[in-house]
Amino acid sequence: MTARPERTWLNVDAATCAERLLGATLVRILPTGERLSGVVVETEAYLGAEDRAAHTFGGRRTARNESMYAQAGTAYVYFTYGMHHCVNVVCGRIGEGTAALVRALEPREGLDAMRRLRAGKISASRLRDTDLCSGPAKLCRAMGIDRALDGVDLLTSSSLFLEIDPVIRTRVAGAGIARSSRIGIESAGEEWASAPLRFTVRGHPFLSRPGGHGASG
């Protein structure tokens, strides 16, 4: 039986939240009513004011990152590189500015719709299942996530929300969790660029790129 997570489950530090989200299911209900979903298999933790790589570093607070300061369970969706969206799960206390970036999903429901949404110049039929959601911007494209969903409550929303399937989470826990350095944050400096704040399901085939070797979980 699946259930939505409790808010207290996300009211934790970003690293704990990022690790915890592995094995959770992200569900998107399109305006058409189609249900899309995928299991979270890769995340990154962003630690807030202290973290040079975080959008909330130094307490920066603007219209763009406002939702990152909201309550745990809020979706922080941002637009970058002039063309891509990425989605985070806000965690910790209100005003803390911490979150976990969702970097890859194993697609479970609505693969045809995902293919349609992801298809650009290449034909949809040529997109392999492993290409659908293997990156933070890819999964947003595949699930139709954009700034319109910034700030929605992932615990109560009917358009974008989290579900926990105990069977899936048990299977993920059995596979083990690996930690590695976060991707694409070189400019944040060596200390933060090398911090082991990326979490992956060990050896999972749907990652954005190979995971690291670390403690099992």
Add this chain to the structure above:
DNA sequence: ATGACGATTTACT
């Protein structure tokens, strides 16, 4: 008002 910069992806050499 302006300029530099992305928590990326894709195509191409």
Add this chain to the structure above:
DNA sequence: GTAAATCGTCATA
């Protein structure tokens, strides 16, 4: 491996 695509946001003036 490298480079282009593409534009909202933010710091500076």
